[in-house]
Amino acid sequence: MEFKAQTLTGTQPECKFNIQFYNDSRLDGKKGKPVMLYANKANGKKMMVSCNDRHEIYPEEMEQLPDDIGVQKHSAVFYRTEVSCSTSKYMLESSMYQNEFLGFEQEKDNHTLSKLVLLPLGKDEVDDRCEMIFSK
Numbered sequence: 001m002e003f004k005a006q007t008l009t010g011t012q013p014e015c016k017f018n019i020q021f022y023n024d025s026r027l028d029g030k031k032g033k034p035v036m037l038y039a040n041k042a043n044g045k046k047m048m049v050s051c052n053d054r055h056e057i058y059p060e061e062m063e064q065l066p067d068d069i070g071v072q073k074h075s076a077v078f079y080r081t082e083v084s085c086s087t088s089k090y091m092l093e094s095s096m097y098q099n100e101f102l103g104f105e106q107e108k109d110n111h112t113l114s115k116l117v118l119l120p121l122g123k124d125e126v127d128d129r130c131e132m133i134f135s136k
C-alpha cells in the first residue's frame with residue numbers, strides 16, 4: 001500500500017490529513033512542536049504518514065494513535081515549525097532525519113499529480129514545496 005499521488009487543486013475528502021499534537025518533555029531541545037499526520041480509513045483505522053530507512057514516505061496502519069511517543073526519533077513524528085516570513089505556513093521536519101522535511105514532489109509520469117516526499121534542506125532554508133497550511 002502507498003499514498004497515491006493526487007492533484008493539488010480542489011479539496012477532495014480523500015486528500016485530507018489530520019494532525020495529532022504531542023506535549024513531551026523528552027523531546028525538548030528540538031525546535032518545533034512534535035506532531036503525527038494521519039488519514040482516517042473507512043474501517044476506523046488510521047494511516048500514518050511515516051518515513052522508512054530509505055528516507056521515503058509510506059503509509060503505516062495503526063489501530064489508534066499513541067498517547068505518548070516515548071522516544072526522540074519515531075518514523076511517524078515530525079516537528080512543526082513556522083516559516084519565518086509567515087504566520088500561517090509551517091514546515092514539518094522528520095524526527096528520524098534531521099534537516100529533511102515533508103514536502104510535495106510532482107510525479108515523473110504525470111506532472112498534474114504530486115506525492116509526499118522527504119526533501120533535504122539546509123539550515124534556515126525554505127522551500128515552497130515543504131510549506132503547508134493547516135486549517136481546522
